[in-house]
Each structure stands twice: as C-alpha cells, then as structure tokens.
Amino acid sequence: MAKQWINVAGAREHNLKDVHVKIPRDELTVVTGLSGSGKSSLAFDTIYAEGQRKYVESLSAYARQFLGQMQKPDVDYIEGLSPAVSIEQRTAGSNPRSIVATTTEIYDYLRLLYASIGKAHCYQCGKPVSSQSAEEIVEQLMQLPAKTKLMILAPMVRGRKGEHVEVYEQIRKQGFVRARVDGEVYEIENVPKLKKTFKHTIDAVVDRLAVSDDIRSRMTDSVELALGQAEGLVTALVATGDGGWEERLFSEHNACNDCGISFDKLEARHFSFNSPYGACPTCHGLGTQMVFDEEQVVPDPSLAIESCVHPWRYGGHRMIIYHKKLLQAVAERHGIDPRTPFQELPKKVQKEIFHGTGDEDIEYYMRRRLIKKPFRGVFPMLMERVESNESEAMSHWLRGYMTKRICPECNGSRLRPAVLACTMNGRNIREIITDSVIDSQRFFEALKLTKQETLITKEILKEIRSRLGFMVNVGLDYLTLDRESGTLSGGEAQRIRLATQIGAGLVGVVYVLDEPSIGLHQRDNDRLIHTLQGLRDLGNTVIVVEHDEQTIRTADYVVDLGPAAGRHGGEVVFAGRTDKLMTADTLTAKYLRGELQVEVPEKRTKPFKGWIELKGAEANNLKKVDARFPLGLFTCVTGVSGSGKSTLTDYTLKRALARHFNGSKDAPGKFKSVEGLDFVDKMIVIDQSPIGRTPRSNPATYTGAFTDIRNLFATLPASKMRGYKPGRYSFNVKGGRCERCKGDGILKIEMHFLPDVYVPCEQCNEKRYNRETLEVHYKSRNIADVLDMTINEALEFFEAVPKIQRKMKTLCEVGLGYLKLGQPATTLSGGEAQRVKLSTELSKRSTGQTVYILDEPTTGLHFADVHKLLEVLERLRDEGNTVIVIEHNLDMIKRADHIVDLGPGGGINGGTVVVSGPPEKVAKCAKSYTGQYLKELLD
Numbered sequence: 001m002a003k004q005w006i007n008v009a010g011a012r013e014h015n016l017k018d019v020h021v022k023i024p025r026d027e028l029t030v031v032t033g034l035s036g037s038g039k040s041s042l043a044f045d046t047i048y049a050e051g052q053r054k055y056v057e058s059l060s061a062y063a064r065q066f067l068g069q070m071q072k073p074d075v076d077y078i079e080g081l082s083p084a085v086s087i088e089q090r091t092a093g094s095n096p097r098s099i100v101a102t103t104t105e106i107y108d109y110l111r112l113l114y115a116s117i118g119k120a121h122c123y124q125c126g127k128p129v130s131s132q133s134a135e136e137i138v139e140q141l142m143q144l145p146a147k148t149k150l151m152i153l154a155p156m157v158r159g160r161k162g163e164h165v166e167v168y169e170q171i172r173k174q175g176f177v178r179a180r181v182d183g184e185v186y187e188i189e190n191v192p193k194l195k196k197t198f199k200h201t202i203d204a205v206v207d208r209l210a211v212s213d214d215i216r217s218r219m220t221d222s223v224e225l226a227l228g229q230a231e232g233l234v235t236a237l238v239a240t241g242d243g244g245w246e247e248r249l250f251s252e253h254n255a256c257n258d259c260g261i262s263f264d265k266l267e268a269r270h271f272s273f274n275s276p277y278g279a280c281p282t283c284h285g286l287g288t289q290m291v292f293d294e295e296q297v298v299p300d301p302s303l304a305i306e307s308c309v310h311p312w313r314y315g316g317h318r319m320i321i322y323h324k325k326l327l328q329a330v331a332e333r334h335g336i337d338p339r340t341p342f343q344e345l346p347k348k349v350q351k352e353i354f355h356g357t358g359d360e361d362i363e364y365y366m367r368r369r370l371i372k373k374p375f376r377g378v379f380p381m382l383m384e385r386v387e388s389n390e391s392e393a394m395s396h397w398l399r400g401y402m403t404k405r406i407c408p409e410c411n412g413s414r415l416r417p418a419v420l421a422c423t424m425n426g427r428n429i430r431e432i433i434t435d436s437v438i439d440s441q442r443f444f445e446a447l448k449l450t451k452q453e454t455l456i457t458k459e460i461l462k463e464i465r466s467r468l469g470f471m472v473n474v475g476l477d478y479l480t481l482d483r484e485s486g487t488l489s490g491g492e493a494q495r496i497r498l499a500t501q502i503g504a505g506l507v508g509v510v511y512v513l514d515e516p517s518i519g520l521h522q523r524d525n526d527r528l529i530h531t532l533q534g535l536r537d538l539g540n541t542v543i544v545v546e547h548d549e550q551t552i553r554t555a556d557y558v559v560d561l562g563p564a565a566g567r568h569g570g571e572v573v574f575a576g577r578t579d580k581l582m583t584a585d586t587l588t589a590k591y592l593r594g595e596l597q598v599e600v601p602e603k604r605t606k607p608f609k610g611w612i613e614l615k616g617a618e619a620n621n622l623k624k625v626d627a628r629f630p631l632g633l634f635t636c637v638t639g640v641s642g643s644g645k646s647t648l649t650d651y652t653l654k655r656a657l658a659r660h661f662n663g664s665k666d667a668p669g670k671f672k673s674v675e676g677l678d679f680v681d682k683m684i685v686i687d688q689s690p691i692g693r694t695p696r697s698n699p700a701t702y703t704g705a706f707t708d709i710r711n712l713f714a715t716l717p718a719s720k721m722r723g724y725k726p727g728r729y730s731f732n733v734k735g736g737r738c739e740r741c742k743g744d745g746i747l748k749i750e751m752h753f754l755p756d757v758y759v760p761c762e763q764c765n766e767k768r769y770n771r772e773t774l775e776v777h778y779k780s781r782n783i784a785d786v787l788d789m790t791i792n793e794a795l796e797f798f799e800a801v802p803k804i805q806r807k808m809k810t811l812c813e814v815g816l817g818y819l820k821l822g823q824p825a826t827t828l829s830g831g832e833a834q835r836v837k838l839s840t841e842l843s844k845r846s847t848g849q850t851v852y853i854l855d856e857p858t859t860g861l862h863f864a865d866v867h868k869l870l871e872v873l874e875r876l877r878d879e880g881n882t883v884i885v886i887e888h889n890l891d892m893i894k895r896a897d898h899i900v901d902l903g904p905g906g907g908i909n910g911g912t913v914v915v916s917g918p919p920e921k922v923a924k925c926a927k928s929y930t931g932q933y934l935k936e937l938l939d
Contacts, residue, residue: 004024004025004026004080005022005023005024005025005079005080006022006023006024006025006047006078006079006080006081006510006541007022007078007079007080008020008021008022008023008042008046008047008075008078009075009076009077009078009079010075010076010077011041011042011046011073011074011075011076012074012075013041013042013045013046013073013074013075014038014041014045014570014827015036015037015038015041015566015567015569015570016038016041016042016046016570017570017571019038019042019570019571019572020572021042021559021572021575022575023047023541023543023557023559023575024541024556024557025080025082025541026536026539026540026541027536027541027542027556027557028532028533028536028542028544028554028555028556028557029541029542029543029544029555029556029557029558029559030544030545030546030551030552030555030557030558030559030578031043031543031544031545031546031558031559031561032545032546032547032552032558032559032560032561032588032862033560033561033562033569033573033588033862034561034562034564034565034569034587034862034864034865035565035829035830035831035832035835035860035861035862035865036565036566036569036818036819036828036829036831036832037561037562037564037565037569037570037862038561038569038570038571039545039561039829040514040545040829041570042559042561043512043514043543043545044086044088044512044514044545045073046073046074046075046078047078047081047084047510047512047543048084048086048510048512049071049073050072050073050075050078050081050084051078051081051082051083051084051510052083052084052086053071053072053073054081054083055083055084071758081510082508082509082510082541083509083510084509084510084511084512085501085506085509085510085511085512086512086514087494087497087498087501087511087512087513087514087516088494088513088514094486095485095486096286096288096484096486097273097274097285097286098484098485098486099433099481099482099483099484099485100437100479100480100481100482100483100485100488100496101433101481101482102274102485103485103496103497103500104467104471104496104499104500104503105463105467105500105503106464106467106468106481107433107481109460109463109464109467110271110429110432110433110464111268111269111271111272111429112268112460113424113457113460113461113464114266114268114271114422114424114429115266115267115268115270115271116456116457116460117424117449117453117456117457118266118422118423118424118429119422119423119424120254120266120418120421120422121421121422121423122256122259122261122421123261123417123418123420123421124256124259124261125256125259126421127256129254129255129256131232131251131252131253131254131255132250132251132252132255132262133252134220134223134224134227134252135220136255137223137234137250138216138219138220138223140250141211141219141223141236142211142216142219144211144238145211146211146212146213147210147211147212148210148211148238148239149208149209149210149238149239150207150208150209150210150211150219150236150237150238150239151185151205151207151208151236151237151245152205152206152207152208152209152219152222152223152226152234152235152236153180153203153204153205153206153226153234153235153236153237154203154204154206154225154226154227154229154230154233154234154235155201155202155203155230155233155234155235155249156170156171156179156202156203156204156229156230157200157201157202158201158264159199159200159201159276159277160199160200161196161197161198161199161200162194162196162200163193163194163195163196164194164200164202167202168188168191168202171188171202171204172188174204174229176188176204176205176206177205178204178205179191179202179203179204179205180202180203180205181194181200181201181202182200182201182202183201185205203235204226204229204230206222206225206226206229207219207222207225209222223250227252232251232252232253232265233249233250233251233252233264234249234250234251235247235248235249235250236248236250248262249262249263249264250262251263251264251265253265254266254418263418264277266418266419266422270416270418270419271415271419271422271429272285273285273286273287273414273415278415278416278419279414279415279416280407280409280410280413280414280415280416281409281416282407282408282409282410283407283409283410283414285414285415286407286414287406287407287410287412287413287414288404288405288406288407288412289404289405289407289408290399290402290403290404290405291379291402291403291405292354292378292379292382292383292401292402292403293401293402293403293667294354296310296400296401296402296403296665297309297310297311297354297378297379297382297401298310298342299663301341301342301343302341302342302343303341303342304338304339304340304341304342305327305328305330305331305336305338305339305340305341305342305345305353306324306327306328306331306338306339307324307327308327308341308342309323309327309353309378310401311382311397311398311401312324312327312378326375327353329375330349330352330353330375331349334349336349352375352377353377353378354377354378354379355377355379355380356375356376356377356379356380382398382401385398386398386399386402400665401665403667413430414430415429415430425447425448427443430482432481433480433481433482434480434481434482435480435481436477436478436479436480436481436907436908437468437471437472437476437477437478437479437480437481438472438477438478438907440468440481441465441468441469441472441477444461444464444465444468445465447461463503466503467499467500467503470499470500470502470503470531471496471499472527473499473502473527473530473531473534474495474496474498474499474516474527474528474531475495475520475524475527475528475641476492476495476496476499476641477906477907478641478642478905478906478907478908478909478910479492479642479907480907492519492641494513494514494515494516494518495516495520495528498513498516498531498535499531501535502531502534502535505538506538506540507538507539507540508539508540509540509541510540510541510543511535511540511541511542511543512543512544512545513532513542513543513544513545513546514545515544515545515546515547515548515859515860516528516532516544516546517546517548517550517551518856518859519641519856519888520641520888521639521640521641521888521929521930522550522888522890522929522933523640523929523933524640524641525548525550525551526550528551529550529551529554532544532551533554536556547858547860547861547862547863549591549592549863552578552581552588552592553578553592554578555578556577556578557575557576557577557578558574558575558576558577558578558581558588559572559574559575560572560573560574560575560581560584560586560588560589561573562586562587562588563586563587564818565815565818565832566816566818566819567790567818568818573586574586574588574589587862587863587864588862588863591863591864596863596864596867597891598863598866598867598870598891598894598895600894600895600937600938601895604897604918604919604920608632609630609631609632609679609880610630610631610676610678610679611628611629611630611631611675611676612628612629612631612653612674612675612676612677612680612851612882613626613627613628613629613673613674613675613676614626614627614628614629614648614652614653614656614671614673614674615671615672615673615674615675616670616671616672616673617647617648617652617653617669617670617671617672618669618670618671619647619651619652619668619669619670619671620644620647620651620669620911621642621644621647621907621908621910621911622644622647622648622652622669622911623911623912624672625644625648625902625911625912625913626913627648627653627900627913627916628900628916629653629882629884629898629900630882630897630898631676631679631680631882632679632877632880632881632882633877633882633883633897633898634873634874634877634883634885634895634896634897634898635882635883635884635885635896635897635898635899635900636885636886636887636892636893636896636898636899636900637649637884637885637886637887637899637900637902638887638888638893638899638900638901638902638922638930639901639902639903639910639914639929639930640903640904640905640906640910640929641906642905642906642907642910643902643903643904643905643906643910643911644902644910644911645886645902646855646886647669647911648900648902649853649855649884649886650853650855650886651668651669652668652669652670652671653668653674653853653884654668654683654685654853655667655668655669656668656671656674657674657677657680657683657851657853658683660674660677661680661681661682661683662683679849680849680850680851680882681847681849681850682847682849682850682851683850683851683852683853684841684850684851684852684853685852685853685854686834686837686838686841686852686853686854686857687854687855690825690826690828690830690833691825691828691833691836691837692825692826693825693826694824694825694826695744695824695825695826695827696731696732696743696744696824697824697825697826698787698820698821698822698823698824698825699791699811699816699819699820699821699823699825699828699836700787700821700822702825702836702837702840703807703811703836703839703840703843704807704840705804705807705808705821706821707726708801708803708804708807709729709783709786709798709804710726710727710728710729710730710783711726712778712801712804713726713728713729713776713778713783714726714728714729716776716777716778718775718776718777719776722772722776724736724773724776728773729769729773729783730743731743731744731768731769736769736770736772736773736783737768737769737770737773738761738763738764738767738768738769738770739770740761740762740763740764741761741763741764741768743768743769744761744768745760745761745764745766745767745768746758746759746760746761746766747759747760747761767784768784768787769782769783769784779797781797786821787820787821787822788820788821788822789820789821790817790818790819790820790821791808791811791812791816791817791818791819791820791821792812792817792818794808794821795808795809795812795817806843807839807840807843809843810839810840810842810843811836811839813839813842813872814835814838814839814842814868814869814872815835815865815868816832816835816836816839819832829860830859830860831859831860831861831862831865834857834859834860835869835872838857838869838872842872842875842876846876846879846880846881848879848880848881849880849881850876850881850882851881851882851884852873852876852881852882852883852884853884853885854873854883854884854885854886855885855886856885856886856887856888856889857869857873857885857887857892858887858888858889858891858892863891866889866891866892867891869892870891870892870895873885874895877897890933890934890937893919893930893934894919894934894937894938896918896919897918898916898917898918899915899916899917899918899919899921899922899930900913900916901913901914901915901916901922901925901928901930901931902914903927903928903929903930904927904928904929914927914928915927915928915931919934919938920938922934923935923938
C-alpha cells in the first residue's frame, strides 16, 4: 500500500514562494530553517489553518456562527489533511483563577473524587459530621427566645440556571401558597418569570410561626414536611430585631451535634474555588487580596509626618492641604511635632496613620473641625477612592500602591472551611494540589482504598494518574498543581497543553507544535522527544517547528526552509528523510555536520569592574540564594527547568533593579540586599513579548524611526507650503490617511456564514494614505513608498539623515535588512521581533554602564541566528555593559564569560546555586547537569 502524504501545493502565505511540499502522515516531521524563513507560515498559517478551517466548515451553518469563521490560507490546495490541533508557543494567560491543576483538568477529577468518597468533618472541632434528625433540628429551633418569628422553607432549587416553571408547578401541587425566589417571598400565583441564563434559588414556604411552648408539634410536622420535599434539607428564616431575617440551613446529611453546625451535602461544585458554593467568601476564591503596601504608600520614611504619604502629595491644592492638616491633627493628638520624620514615630502611631482610629477619638477631631467622624486611616480612605470608580485612571494609579497578600480568612487555600474539612486518606483537596506533580503521582500510586471506594473511583483515579504521568513525561514533574498559569513560561504552558492533548488520546489528528523544547534543559529533552514519538505512535501526524539539534536528528522527516529569511526565504531547500539531510547543501545541514559552528573563545574575559551581588533571595523555591553577576561581562543563568532561574533573575533581580533605577511599584521576590550598583546607571529588559499585537505596529514605529521619517517629511518645502505637520503622515489618525480603509490599506467584508473576505482598498490602492499626502516626495519617494522599502534599501536611502540611518544600520547588523519598514508586527516571527527590540536598544547611545537582562533570547532562532545574536550581545559587553541571560542553548552558554548554575533539580529539589564561574569550571562540577553537557562540548 502506498504511503499516505499531506500534499501542499502552491502555498503563498506571507513570504512563502508558491511552495510545493509533501509531508508523510503518521510520522514525526520537523520543519526547520532560519528565523523568518517561513516555518510558521507553512506549519501554522497554512497547514494548521486549512485543517481547522475544513473541519469547521464540515459543521452545520448554525454551529459555525458560534465558532467563528477562519480565513482560507493563500494556497492552491492541500490533500490528505486531517483535523488539526495547534499547540503553540504562548503564555497561558494571566487569569489568577487558572492553575496547573485546572488547565490539565486534574482538578475537575479531584473534585469528583472528593465528592464521591471524601469524609466530611466539622470545620470547628474536627469531628466527623453525622446526620441530624428532624427532632434534633426542632430542638435547636425551640431554643430561640419566645415569640421569635420563624419561616420554615424547603429548598427546591439551589443556584441552578433555568426558568424552573416545573418547580413552580410542583410547589403549587403540594399545596404551598408561597415561595421565596432569589431572596424575595411571593404568592405562588404571582411568582416572577425567571431568566433561563441566570442562576436562581427557589424555596417553598412550608410554614410561618412564632416560637412558643405549644408550637413544638406543629413545628415538627413542618420540618419533616420540608425535609421530605427538599431531600434532607430545611432552611429556617429567623426574624432579627432590626426587621431582617437570619437564614439557617439544617441538613439530615451533614451536621455536627457538638457545635450545632449544618451544611449541604458536599457535591463536586463545593470543591471548586470558581464557584460561589466553594469559594472563600472573603477573597472569592483567589487566595489573595490586594491591599495597600506600607513601603509604597510611605516610600521615604525620613520625610515629615505631614508630607510622608506619597499618594496624598498629588491632586488638587485643596485636597493636598486637607490631607496635610489631617496628618498634622493625628500628630498633635499624640503631642508630636508634625515635622517629625515618619520613621521616628512609635509603631502605634504609624499603625494609626495607616489604619485609622476608633470612635473614642471623634471629639478630638470634631474640635479640630477637620472631619465629622473619626480618622479612618490612610489605607481605608485610599481604598474608598479605588472602589468609588470616580475615575478609571485614578483607580489604576492608586492600585500601583497596592500589593498582593495572602487572604487572612482562608490562608491562601481559596476554599470555604467546610470544604477544607473534607478529607480522603487524611488529606484535604488543598493539601493535594500544593504537592508537586511527581509527589502527587506517588501519592495516587500508593493510595489505599476500601473495596467499595475502589469500585466507585476506578475511572476517576485512572484519569488523574494518566494526566500526572503525561506531565512527568514532558518534563513538568517539578511544577506544583496550584501554580498559577500566568507564572508559567511559554515552554511550560505549551508542554502542559501537550500533556492534555496526549491525555485526550485522539487518533488520526495533525498536531502542529511550535518549538516544544523551549525552556527545557538538555537533560529533559529525551523525555519530550519520547512523548512526541508516543503521540505519533497513537496514529497521529506530528509536525514540529523546531531548531533543537537533538529533535531534528530523531525526527522521521525534515522540511528545511530558506535559503535565507524574509523575502530571501520562503522556499523548501530540503525535504526528506533525516539521514539524507546530513548530505544536503543547506545551512542547517552544515551546522549539523559541524562545518559551521559557534566557536569556543580562545580566552575568557576577566572581571574588571566588580560584581552585582544579590543576597538572601528566597522567593518561590529559592533557598536564601546568594548570587554574583560580574559587571561588564556576559553571564548566563542556567539550570534544569524549575530550578529557579526566572525567579532569581526575572522575579527578584530584575524587579529589584527596576525599583532602584525607575521607582517601579512591582514588588520583587523576598531578598536581603543587592549590592554593587555604583557602576550601573540603568537596566533594560528584552523579553519574548511581541513588538505589537496589531498590523499597525511595524519595525519603523517600534524603533522610533517612523517618527523621524514623519518629521523629515514635515520639513519638506511641499509640506510647509500646504501646512502639513508630522501627524499628516501617520496612518493612525485622521488627516493624511485614507479614510475609506482608516489607514489599513485593506477592507474587511463580512460574509456571515462564510469566512470574512479581505480586499484591497480601491481608493488608496493599499497605500494607506490619501492622494494629497502621497503628492509630497523626498528623493522621488512618497511616504507609502518609504514604508514599502526594505531596511537595506532604507539604509542607503537615508544616508544623509544620521538619526534615521543609525536605526537602519543597527537593524541590518542584527540581520533584519530583508524586512520592510512597514511590515506588520503580526507577520514577524518571535526571533525577528526580539531582534527588532535588540536593535532599538543598540541604536541608542550607550553609556557603557547598562545592565541588559534577556530571557531565553535564542527562542525561535536557528543555529546561524544564534551565531549572529551572540555577536550582538558580545558587542554590548565589549562596550562595558553587563549582559545577563537566562538560557538553555549550549552554544550560548559555552560562549559566556560567567555562568550561574541553579539546581540541582527542579521545584523543591532546586533553588540553590550548584556552581558559579566560567564554563570550564562549571564543566568540572559533577553535581551540575549543565556541566555534564558542557564538558562534552568543551572537550
């Protein structure tokens, strides 16, 4: 039988040049090539996009209107394509409610597990809860004071969506004349019509009575009737003295006789911190609260009391004077001079300034005629302004003075006390998710249950164990299950999605992955490759965009794009079996054969300026780490995944420097001190975030060159004659742009059940500007012509304008001369976007005293691109700057002057500096996993 192929014909997406290529089905294919050569355009924008589009179009028109329509890629046809799943290199989002356990669906199965076999306990005394009989419930109600009014209710619906017409009918048939709907009591004939998309609570009003000695028999009948109607639940509304009602829930299922506490039978929803039934009522399931930070509200405690509160030093003149007098009054009440420095105040007075005074002080403040009520404190007054929403900008500004603190009610557990009191094998659900993946795996493998419990939970435990196993296989065994998804790196987030897909067990699918090896140490690469091969062996086609040498060598098939990048790429330079790639004449093959390689420097540069010393870092898994970074040198922070590299460099050092140099309000991780900043004047961070998320952003706008170009056009005689200002040449504002397409150059035509169609704007012919603006020329080129130039062309074109030429030159030096000035940022690869950022910093005049911090800059870069990037970083170092890079790429690591290697393992097994020094020293350290791989290279 002939082998099946995915046959791509005439692919022209982005820079692809009418590409024809065959990719074998049910095999592992690596798509490689230079950054910007068209890898993502082929794999994601063509193959994946068409696979997804065809699947969506196979659905009904009704279903398609909810899923949205996908644009057909620019390709003649693709044969042999199955439904496609994309596992991209992107962060997992910043929703604080999303954690590793919820993303992998492990938490959903944990909720089912606890709801099925969990043992409920009283959250006050810890004793196992027992059922409460009708007589015991009546006995508790009879203890109320005589003549206390009561309403006995039968809960019929508790927090369920729907109109619930059948529930009204049931209440009517049972002979009840009233119902409480969402907290309001109605006659059953006048109950409101409910919105089916909202959650509702409905209770039947069984009886209304007042407590007395002769009411016991009637109350018992009513309670028994309510319990029968509501499956063991009864609610008593007890009248309060102020005209309100206190609600008490009683249950035949969960009740503590000693403490008199009753609560619902625990269901799966009660174990969810995203449900109002399970979430802590104080923090609403977040586990943290935003509170004002004393250090940020009073950043300089050496200032006088009357002017020490930073946010009160801004605003209208009257408000500033009012707040000043208020602080003076607090000081005078304690007999303290208002000009006394805040740091010299007794702790009691400092606390009073922050949190306010009690009612006993009202007379003093009224005599001062400042306010008609007690001084509420700086924090409550600021919080009132945040919550008043008088101004979104004001609220946003004030939140800059706030910090996250653990919720005092649930202590960060996110859940209600009754939920946390439910245990399985002596552990509650919170204790399970605070474990690392590997510890959880061991717990569930050793779990001992009764025969009946085993029968109930067989399928649940199978799903939990398999998902934990997949996460271990993709190298994420060090993550804790309660880790927030927003704190994961792009590589970690992608591998979590990969583990989830493997858990789904789909067959016959095309999986397209974007550099899954990112953020993964060489030690863990084998496990990842084994996982990809497992996905293939299930009967799927796996297409991986990748630069990792080990992944390329173990692939079944390789598609190499090139020969260069941008307009000089977009062609298939090799497609075939991996062993045949070794004899091919491509850039990738030359690096694999060793003809081209990153050389080890003949001698290492010696430290000559001193050190940046970070002492006592203990955020996340760091164990009071002391780390030294040589000033004026190139340092790599290395270690296995989860060893603490990002925590040390990004979360602690970067934020500490940002606060020192820029007054940043982002609180760094806990540390003792940072020293050695005397020879540093600023810090620049170059990360993996895109340079823009809309087509209106491009290399010219990001580098600032477009501002200079618009200023240049505004100084031309033709512009002055017409009164054109620089804004005339912007396609983002009215004036000079084409108003038909609003400066986009294209028009979107909505097609309802078909994909939207994008057509060129007829009025400006994709030029973006109106006719009058395009009549102004510089060297025979108008503003649209300039945006259509490549950077190489612009370098020569603007040779007489040093300000613009300098920016063009640095873009060329980082290998981006092939890009167009106006190329939309959304079409740039990750590697290209990062090099645009680098060039922007390079084009600025260097002081030679800057600290550059980069997080895995080799992401998305080919061997040749890494070579070029190294030259740029070494140039920054040679100018006297300090370069600190978090990195796994061995070519980058072996060229570093200094290495700080963390580990030895990940998670709780990491968080220490294993070895620090030049690569040769690290290579000799037996405990260092990085050193083991370095030793092979250096030898």
